[in-house]
Every structure is written in C-alpha cells, then in structure tokens.
Amino acid sequence: MKTITAAICIAAKDLKSYFRDRTGMLLGFLLPIILVSVFGLTMSWVFGSEGGMPKSTLWVVDEDQTEKSEFFITQLRSADMIVVRPKPDDEARSQEDLRQEIADGEVHHVLVLSRGFEAAVAAGKTPELIMLRDPGREMEDQVTRISIMQAFMATSEGKMWPQALAGMMDKMGLDDQGVDQIMGLSKGIQATISAFVQSSGGEAEEPKTTEEAKEKSTEGGFDFGSFMTDMVPLTTEDIQPPERPKNLSYILSQNVAGVMVMMLMFGLMACSSMLILERESGALPRLLLAAIPRDSILLGKFFFAVVIGLIQLLILSAYGELVFEVGLFRDPITLIIISFTWVLAATSFGMLIASWAKTTKQAEGLSTILILIMAALGGCWFPIQQGSIPWGAKIVTHSTLTHWAMSTYQGMLWHGFTWSHPKMLVSLGVLWGFTILGSGVAVSFYRKRYVAG
Amino acid sequence: MLQSRVLLDVKELRYSYGERVAVNGASFQIHRGEIFGFLGPNGAGKTTTISCLSGLLGDWKGELLFDGNTFSPSKNIDDRKRLGTVPQELALYEDLTAKENLTFFGRLNALRGSELEQAVQHALQIAELTDRENSRVKEFSGGMKRRLNLAAGTLHKPDLLLLDEPTAGVDPQSRNHIFEALLNLKKNGQTLLYTTHYMEEAEKLCDRIAIINEGEVCGVGTPHELASRAGNADANLEEIFLQLTGRKLRDQ
Ligand SMILES: Nc1ncnc2c1ncn2[C@@H]1O[C@H](COP(=O)(O)OP(=O)(O)OP(=O)(O)O)[C@@H](O)[C@H]1O
Ligand SMILES: [Mg+2]
Numbered sequence: 001m002k003t004i005t006a007a008i009c010i011a012a013k014d015l016k017s018y019f020r021d022r023t024g025m026l027l028g029f030l031l032p033i034i035l036v037s038v039f040g041l042t043m044s045w046v047f048g049s050e051g052g053m054p055k056s057t058l059w060v061v062d063e064d065q066t067e068k069s070e071f072f073i074t075q076l077r078s079a080d081m082i083v084v085r086p087k088p089d090d091e092a093r094s095q096e097d098l099r100q101e102i103a104d105g106e107v108h109h110v111l112v113l114s115r116g117f118e119a120a121v122a123a124g125k126t127p128e129l130i131m132l133r134d135p136g137r138e139m140e141d142q143v144t145r146i147s148i149m150q151a152f153m154a155t156s157e158g159k160m161w162p163q164a165l166a167g168m169m170d171k172m173g174l175d176d177q178g179v180d181q182i183m184g185l186s187k188g189i190q191a192t193i194s195a196f197v198q199s200s201g202g203e204a205e206e207p208k209t210t211e212e213a214k215e216k217s218t219e220g221g222f223d224f225g226s227f228m229t230d231m232v233p234l235t236t237e238d239i240q241p242p243e244r245p246k247n248l249s250y251i252l253s254q255n256v257a258g259v260m261v262m263m264l265m266f267g268l269m270a271c272s273s274m275l276i277l278e279r280e281s282g283a284l285p286r287l288l289l290a291a292i293p294r295d296s297i298l299l300g301k302f303f304f305a306v307v308i309g310l311i312q313l314l315i316l317s318a319y320g321e322l323v324f325e326v327g328l329f330r331d332p333i334t335l336i337i338i339s340f341t342w343v344l345a346a347t348s349f350g351m352l353i354a355s356w357a358k359t360t361k362q363a364e365g366l367s368t369i370l371i372l373i374m375a376a377l378g379g380c381w382f383p384i385q386q387g388s389i390p391w392g393a394k395i396v397t398h399s400t401l402t403h404w405a406m407s408t409y410q411g412m413l414w415h416g417f418t419w420s421h422p423k424m425l426v427s428l429g430v431l432w433g434f435t436i437l438g439s440g441v442a443v444s445f446y447r448k449r450y451v452a453g
Numbered sequence: 454m455l456q457s458r459v460l461l462d463v464k465e466l467r468y469s470y471g472e473r474v475a476v477n478g479a480s481f482q483i484h485r486g487e488i489f490g491f492l493g494p495n496g497a498g499k500t501t502t503i504s505c506l507s508g509l510l511g512d513w514k515g516e517l518l519f520d521g522n523t524f525s526p527s528k529n530i531d532d533r534k535r536l537g538t539v540p541q542e543l544a545l546y547e548d549l550t551a552k553e554n555l556t557f558f559g560r561l562n563a564l565r566g567s568e569l570e571q572a573v574q575h576a577l578q579i580a581e582l583t584d585r586e587n588s589r590v591k592e593f594s595g596g597m598k599r600r601l602n603l604a605a606g607t608l609h610k611p612d613l614l615l616l617d618e619p620t621a622g623v624d625p626q627s628r629n630h631i632f633e634a635l636l637n638l639k640k641n642g643q644t645l646l647y648t649t650h651y652m653e654e655a656e657k658l659c660d661r662i663a664i665i666n667e668g669e670v671c672g673v674g675t676p677h678e679l680a681s682r683a684g685n686a687d688a689n690l691e692e693i694f695l696q697l698t699g700r701k702l703r704d705q
Binding site: 016286 | 507508509511526527530531533534536538540542543544545546547548549553557558560561562563605609
C-alpha cells in the first residue's frame, strides 16, 4: 500500500511537469490527431468511403461500333467500382495502341468488343469479348470482371445468363453434372435478372446471406460463393450488422484502429523514457534515498504513462469518431475495456524498454524500430488480417502486440463484438498476459539497473 | 543511560566498481552534533563513500553502525529516514517551482499536512528562497539551485545530513549563505558530514576532518590534531593535505 501511495505521489509530480510544458504536451496530443487525419484522408481518397476497394481503370475498345456495343459501354460506365476510359467525349484508342500501353505498364485492363457483338447478342449467342490485361494487376481483376458481367447482363437483358454461367463454371473446373444442376436453377431465375440489374443500377453491393458469407467477403480474394450471390438476386439478402454504421468500410475501421493502436505506442514511448530522464536529470538519487519502497518509482512512472495513454486514446477516439463516424462509442463498456487493456499492455512494453535502456537515445531508437515493425506486422498499416497468409507468417504476425490490439479494435468496430465475445476474450487475454509478463521483466530490469545492487 | 558520542561508526568500508577499487577499507566515526569534514582530491572516493553510507550503493563490504545498530539504508526504509542527502549533482525538477520541489520531496519522506507545510517553509528559509518559492527552478541561478538542493535534504529533519560538495560552482556570496545555513543547522543540533576538496572550507567549517586519498582514510582528527601529527603544529591544512596525499594529480 505504501508503494502505491508513493507511486501516485511520483506520478502526480510527473503529470504536473508534463502539463506544464504546454508545447510539448500539445505536440504529444496533436501529433496522433494529425496522423489520423492524414492516414484517414488519403485512405478515403484511395478507397472511397464506401466501397472499401480501390477503383480500377478499364479501357474499352469498341470495334463493333453498334448501338448495342455503345449501350454496353454506357452500362459499364455506370458501374461503381471501375472507371471506364476513354471518357465519353474523348477520342477512341486502337487495340494496338493500348497493347503498347499495357506493355509500358501505363494501362492494366483493356476490354475489346470485337466486331459482331450486336449480332451475337441478338442471336442469343456469347459475343467475343477479349480482355487484355497486365498479369501483375490481379488486384483489379475481380472488380473489373464483376462490372463487365453486370453490364453484359444488362445489355443482353438476361438472355445470356445461363450460357455465361456455364462457361464460367466450366472454366472453374466444375464437372458437367454440376453445371447442369446450376443451369437448371439459373433458368428459373433468369426472368428476374434484368429487373435486378436495372434496380441496382449496375452497382455491385456487398450482399451477405449468412454470418459466414460476411466473414468470407471481408477476406478479400475472389470468392465464387459471394460472386454467385451477386448474380442471383433471389437468394440475396443484405444483412447489415445493425450496430455497424452504414458508412463504415473495412478499410476505414482498419485504418482508424491501426492509427490508434500505433500512435498510442508512440505516445507512450516518450512517457516511458521518463524513468531514464529521471536518472539523467540527476534527481533519481533523491527518490532512491527517500523513505519509500524503491519499486514505487517504477510504478509511479507506470501510473503516469497510463494516465497519459488514456487521455491520448480518449482524444483519438473522440476525434476519430467526430471526423470518420466509425461508431467507436457504440459500446462504451467494450471501448473502455479494450482501451484500458491496450494502454496497460503498451505501457508495459514502454517500461520494458525504458528499464532495459541505458540512455533515452537507446530507448527511443529501440522502441521506434520495434513499434514500426509491430505496426506493420500487426496490421496497423495494411489489412494483413484480410489476406490469407502462410502459417509461418501467421506466427510472426500473431506474436506482435499490435496484432492483438488490432483484433480487439476490429472486433469491436467491424464485427460488432462485445468484450465478452470469445474472440475478444482471447485477444484481451493475450494483452493482459503480456502486461503481466512485460511488467514483471521490467521490474527485474529496473531492480538490476536502478536499485542498488 | 548516556547516549554514545558516536552517531555513525564506519568500519573497514570497501567498495569496487568492477575491478576498480574506489573505497579501500575506510574507517572513521562521526560524532553527534559535529560537522565532520571529508576531504580528498578528485577521484579519492568521497562520493562513493557517501553513496555507501546513504544507501545508494548496497553491495559494499565492511560494517556500518548507526547509534550502535547495524545500518543498511539500501534495504531498510527506516534507516533511510534517518539520513538526509545532498547529492553532488543538482537533484531538482526544473519544471517545478521551489515550493513544489520541496513539497514533493517532503511527501516522499513521509511528511503530511501541516507538518509538511512547516517543513517546506523552514527549508525555504534555509535556502533563503522564501520570496521566490513560486518560481520555477529553471529560472534560478546556479547559487539558488545549490541552496535549494541543500534545503531539500533537510526537510525531514534527519539525524545525519550527508553533503557532497554542496558548494561546487557557486560564487563567494552563495557559498557564505550555505556556510551560514550549515552552521545554523549545527547550532540546532544537526550532525553533518561535509565533503569537499577545498582545504579552507574544511578548516573554516569542520570540527573534525578525515583526509581520504585513493580510497583510504589517511588521517582523522581536528585540524589542530592533524597538524601536530604531521609534525608541524603551525602547518596549515593545505600543507598537511599535500603531505598526506602526495603532490601528483589524482584523478588520472
Ligand atoms: N560509476 C562508476 N563506475 C566506475 N568507476 C567509478 C564510478 N564512479 C566513480 N568511479 C571511480 O571511483 C573512484 C572514486 O570516485 P568518486 O566519485 O567516489 O571520487 P570523489 O572523491 O567523489 O571525486 P570528486 O572530487 O571528483 O567528486 C574514481 O577513481 C572514479 O573514477
Ligand atoms: Mg564526488
């Protein structure tokens, strides 16, 4: 108990000093906010605030030059996920020209409507569509294909649906029997297809039928199941998790969480080195010689960092909510629990470094490197959790603190989990485990380095 | 029962930084109510000895008896309470005011409420900073900081005040302030250990002096006793000092 009273006394002294340095304090709190803004804005420029996917540019060469082919291109232009070039009023480009552009790396997808497009559609046959593409731009492939498919369905008024589907199944290696079954099914729904295409304006919504489909669709890579639901409106039912704000995209929530998780670590880095600063300032001997248990000095720094960390997270959360409306405060209890847990874990990390390092330079150098590495591996910068990565890499990413912090924030923001959800409990448990272990090691470093040996 | 004259008994104190022996079997006694001088050239082991006595260093060898009892301030909080330490380096928070610094250190030494308030006011008087109590330390001159550094060690009325070169880098005026403050403390019954490498300081201030060189105590006594032991009762302390410690540079 004496230790705690003394620690509070020391933390209060540090807080007084901290808030007295107005510029330093403002910088400490402003820097994360500036970074959140820059990250958030650039991300919303790149990914748009809704789609959660980058817009892909598709060049079109109309060699048919008929009413139908023009209608098809107009349909393509209305697709949400792609940008069609050339613009309506710009000059058309030749196939050869664009081939060269692909070879130069300037263009990645070119759709060629061969002569005879209108005739084929009128006859209910599959017209010849040629896709020229840069194989290095796989990422854009899916959205481009979906957009083409939808424009195509609109153009053929649904007549081409069974053939197109069969062709696709075949390509994907389905056996004849499977193809037949699906053909039978799809014939029945053919009639509603044109209605669907029109009502949705060629837009590809993210349909979710079951919980499982939802999780799959967030995992990126092309997923035939969700593609099917795109194309078959009858079985489509959008289940927007009721709690999740409409404008929250995965990328945005990932981003807000990522910056919060990473910035807290940076914010706390400065606080953690207070222990070293205390020594460098020369005042440490007086603390060591005072009538207090010596562990209370470390604990005081810990308390101080926790208070600053909580203030930082609160400001960041409030700002993130105000500007990006990601729904951080939907579930205050969960927010408090995960914020508190993350502050404790990040503080332990900071203390570990501070009690190990001999100088502030060492501490700042080492923690900058570790924080950047953990931020990258833990998914603060890129949605690593979305991709399927090899198990070896998984071990690496899962061994970062940031991974577990990200999964608590993403669990709350994206999946709408409360703190008591099993997945949340696991992540929270890992962070608490680290907190206990990390502080334990920090205490032993501290005793060795600071307390008379 | 009469209290013993000896407050702190240091027996065969040894301390090494790795291979480097800094204190090599130093023995001396500090008497109640005196100013005990600890005189030695740079690198003699003065700071190291003080660090062992104060509890900053814990793994020394030898024996310390405080009031006749085994003394282990590095492990025992109650032992630490009996000491006040004025470190050689300034140990103050520049961002805090004089009063805030003193209040903080007072609190760490178990002072609370009106007792704390009184102790802080008294310490401000010792430092002669009462009218600057609300100024931040970073606005102070070197002399003012030294005075505050000294006063911070006296807050909890320790039985023994350890001073490690408290006049380093101050002008004669501030130095005189400090001397007066120390003599005042002594008048109120405070026991002091005063470390310096200035002969005239030791001569002027101290009741008894230990001369330390290369980690060993090579003479203890009143200035007069030291002089007669050196075989020249009229010699000043400087001559005795040089005779005992040799003339070459020590901290090489
Ligand atoms: N932290 C340390 N690590 C290694 N050696 C040290 C350390 N501190 C002091 N020493 C060495 O121990 C010896 C005694 O040093 P100490 O600081 O006790 O001398 P001092 O009498 O206080 O000198 P000064 O008058 O310069 O303050 C010196 O040789 C010094 O180099
Ligand atoms: Mg010294």
